[in-house]
Amino acid sequence: MEAPSYSQSIKPLGLTLLITMAVINAVWAFLPSWAGASIATALYTIVALRWYMKDYLAGGIAGVLGFGIHLYVLLFHPLEDLQVFETVFFYLNLLIPIPIACFGFLLYPERK
Numbered sequence: 001m002e003a004p005s006y007s008q009s010i011k012p013l014g015l016t017l018l019i020t021m022a023v024i025n026a027v028w029a030f031l032p033s034w035a036g037a038s039i040a041t042a043l044y045t046i047v048a049l050r051w052y053m054k055d056y057l058a059g060g061i062a063g064v065l066g067f068g069i070h071l072y073v074l075l076f077h078p079l080e081d082l083q084v085f086e087t088v089f090f091y092l093n094l095l096i097p098i099p100i101a102c103f104g105f106l107l108y109p110e111r112k
Contacts, residue, residue, distance in 0.1 A: 007110055011051075014059055014103040018048035021066070021096055028089045040066065040093065056107035063101025070094040 022044040028037035043062060050058040070093050073079075082090060 007107055010103045011107065014056070014100060014107070015048060015051050017096055017100050017103075018044050018051055018059060018062075021093070021100070022048060024089055024092055024096075028086070028093075031083075031086060036069075037089075051104075056104045056110070058104070060101050060104025060108060063097040063099075063104055066093060066097035067101065070097075 022041055025037045025040040025044060029041055031037075043066075047058050047062040070090065073090075074094060079087065079090065
């Protein structure tokens with residue numbers, strides 16, 4: 001019996017992370033102080049569907065985009081106005097896109 005390859009084990013993990021990001025941002029969209037979460041909810045939902053259809057490059061690009069936006073906010077905008085939940089959601093949105101991007105770019109050559 002052959003052991004599953006790394007790509008077979010990270011495909012469902014990447015999809016799970018994308019769905020997690022969509023849910024986190026959907027909850028965050030209901031908090032009145034952060035309007036960008038509704039856009040992120042749509043983005044991660046669409047990318048999760050694309051991932052399911054084996055378009056892993058979309059996941060890589062979305063991960064880089066999500067990380068970049070939140071890194072920019074962290075560096076150039078004060079975060080002291082955020083409540084506890086908002087702070088947790090912000091840092092989850094900063095950190096979870098990193099493995100999504102890595103998985104997407106690792107899996108992309110497999111589709112070609």
